[in-house]
Amino acid sequence: xxxxxxxxxxxxxxxxxYFETYSLQRGSDFEKIIxxxxxxxxxxxxxxxxxxxxxxxxxxxxxxNLQLHNVQFLVDEDQKxxxxxxxxxxxxxxxxxxxxxxxxxxxxxxNVPAWMCAPVYRDAxxxxxxxxxxxxxxNICFSCEFIQNSNKHFIDADISVYQSLKNLFIxxxxxxxxx
Numbered sequence: 001x002x003x004x005x006x007x008x009x010x011x012x013x014x015x016x017x018y019f020e021t022y023s024l025q026r027g028s029d030f031e032k033i034i035x036x037x038x039x040x041x042x043x044x045x046x047x048x049x050x051x052x053x054x055x056x057x058x059x060x061x062x063x064x065n066l067q068l069h070n071v072q073f074l075v076d077e078d079q080k081x082x083x084x085x086x087x088x089x090x091x092x093x094x095x096x097x098x099x100x101x102x103x104x105x106x107x108x109x110x111n112v113p114a115w116m117c118a119p120v121y122r123d124a125x126x127x128x129x130x131x132x133x134x135x136x137x138x139n140i141c142f143s144c145e146f147i148q149n150s151n152k153h154f155i156d157a158d159i160s161v162y163q164s165l166k167n168l169f170i171x172x173x174x175x176x177x178x179x
Contacts, residue, residue, distance in 0.1 A: 005149070006155070017093055020090045020125070021087070021125055026084075030084045038068060073121060104161055109161075118144070119143075122142070123139075123142065124138060125137070140165065
């Protein structure tokens, strides 16, 4: 049974007031942070093996393992942005760029990519309503061609959607080519 959602089923996102694009989990500063977190995680793991962790250290180890060994999304369960998130652009529904995005999102899904890798979400779109409430978040991995929404459901999109979104995001200043 396929529990994925087709992009065309997300019609509610097309009734947005504005959208913002974000870049995350990229760049030399992010890489340094990941290395540092990995080193701390390794030290705490060694301490854990000798059963010498304090309650605070144990919680830190749990948190680091979640950050380092799980798929990261733009927004967490508490609606907090990922620590590496950088907002790049905001466009309103009557802007030309919103029309372009809407056209891409309406693309009929005929050929879904089927990569076997785990996604690393480095780009995202957040849709807002008139009350500045988040309607939907689309986390995008251009390397693996995956999209997941704010409920962590996988979104099936035509393979052409990824190239179109990638071109649009590059125009918006996303550094996708270096991934």
